[in-house]
Amino acid sequence: MTVFTLGLNHTTAPVDLRGRFAFAPEQLSPALQGFRERLRRALPEAALLSTCNRTELYVAAAQPGQVRELVHPAIDWLAAQGGVSGDQLRSHTYVLEQREAARHAFRVASGLDSMVLGEPQILGQMKQAVREADAAGTLGTTLHQLFQRSFSVAKDVRSSTEIGAHSISMAAAAVRLASQLFEDLKQIQVLFVGAGEMIELVATHFSARAPRMMAIANRTLERGEKLAGRFGAQALRLADLPQRLHEFDAVISCTASTLPIIGLGAVKSALKARRRRPMFMVDLAVPRDIEPEVASLSDVYLYTVDDLSQLVQAAGEKRQAAVAQAEAIIDAGVQSFSHWLDQRASVPLIQALNAQADQWRGAEIARARKLLAKGADVEAVLDALSRGLTQKLLHGALAELHGSGDGEQRAQTAETISRLFLRQASRNPTDERR
CATH class of the missing domain: 3.30.460.30 (Glutamyl-tRNA reductase, N-terminal domain)
Incomplete structure (x- = not known):
């Protein structure tokens, strides 16, 4: 394998x-x-x-x-x-x-x-x-x-x-970045987009800093409400996001959407309504939840998962x-x-060896039974049985040895056959117990 x-x-x-x-x-x-x-x-x-x-x-x-x-x-x-x-x-x-x-x-x-x-x-x-x-x-x-x-x-x-x-988790890194931008996190309003495990973790870290207001926007309102209830946050429909985006100082998004759900136009409109007050945004989703062009806006501080990795420092x-x-x-x-x-x-080889041995054993036993049925001497039959099995077991090894080429190859073949067939019987655990 x-x-x-x-x-x-x-x-x-x-x-x-x-x-x-x-x-x-x-x-x-x-x-x-x-x-x-x-x-x-x-x-x-x-x-x-x-x-x-x-x-x-x-x-x-x-x-x-x-x-x-x-x-x-x-x-x-x-x-x-x-x-x-x-x-x-x-x-x-x-x-x-x-x-x-x-x-x-x-x-x-x-x-x-x-x-x-x-x-x-x-x-x-x-x-x-x-x-x-x-x-x-x-x-x-x-x-x-x-x-x-x-x-x-x-x-x-x-x-x-x-x-x-x-280590510093992604959630803790997001809070650290936000604290560098805002003097007091207790005065900001935070929006979480999504309701998965990562958003739950980030919301936990932010809630410990007691922001003025938190909200959770999710495609499924029921799931969003359930998570929002844990943190005393508001629950929003994802469809209402463009109209409410301007209310939030910090936006952290992590959904399973295959396309961005927060576009450049929506952020521009939010900034205009905010009168150019800065927005802190973290996109933890892959693929992106926030269009990358948003980073070009002068009043937006947008970070991705790769950006947050720079905050993960050795201890x-x-x-x-x-x-x-x-x-x-x-x-x-x-x-x-x-x-x-x-x-x-080695399992296939072991299986093949066992199958070959069973085939030889079956052939020799069948031959022995025929001889016994004809009235042959039991000792002679047993002797023939053992000789037949021995010859079959040694045939391949002897043929390989006789067919070896030059001296070096012949020596290697001889060493292998010796290792496989000439182990000392007296060292067999069964013999030692006798």
Whole structure:
């Protein structure tokens, strides 16, 4: 078996390109089925992980040689999903195989490959990716093992290290930026667009600073009202946003929309109604919720997820010590998975050897029964049975030895046959107990 990962993330691709390859949870299963159909002759295992910071395709194939056969079609398939050429996508992607693919999966699950070191959301997103792959029928034994071991390693990292204790979350970074623009956050009005986990987290951080007013705008009013009730905030319909935008000093948006929901024209109108008072805007969505042209307006301070990453700072020696501990746990996990993968690769050979041995045994037993039925001596029949099995077992090895070429090749063949067939019987545990 072989495993590889094809992906792009916040270190290899800008936010606008990442946005092209963002899959909503309900899109993962159909996408995987489409990928399997595209490569139906190979029938690989596949799982798709998609977050605001990364899109990664995990693939397992039956034969090592299939990696080269699958990578290029996989890139072309992924490029088509984002509407770009394969060549354009290749310059922003990475392909990792075997041990390195496992190491990457373990680091992602543990939060070591995240924009915010140690952030916990990625683990839930990976589990969602596994559920969708399972629903699509593309998970398979190898990827199941890879991801279950990823979750186990991530659990060990979080319980044994302080990897998440020394980082600045995106939510905290947004509040820090806002406090740099406004003298007193208690005097501002804040609008949150969306009602997902990230908005809930950001709203929690902002509410701790007790702003004058908070509001939540969501496509589904009922869900928006439910979240707004937790923070004593107003609930707005998304359709009312253009008419109410001017009321807010800070706007933080994170929805699953495939198109921007706050356009340049709407922000211009809001600024005019605000008499040029500045607006602080944070777009945490991928694809973007706020048109990028909004950043060109002189009274708007617009930040994306990539901008916020610059505020994620190291926590000195404690952080480095936690990373080192986490990497050691991951190294052990990689070694264990590689050993399992190697054993998995020998399964077809073991099955073939057992089948061949059963065939030989069956043939010799059938011959022995015929001799016994004719009245042959039992000892002679048993002797013939043992000789027949022995000859069949040694035939291939002796033929290989006699057919060896030059001296060096013959010596290597002899060494291999000696190692396989000339182990000392006296060292057999069964003999030692006698």
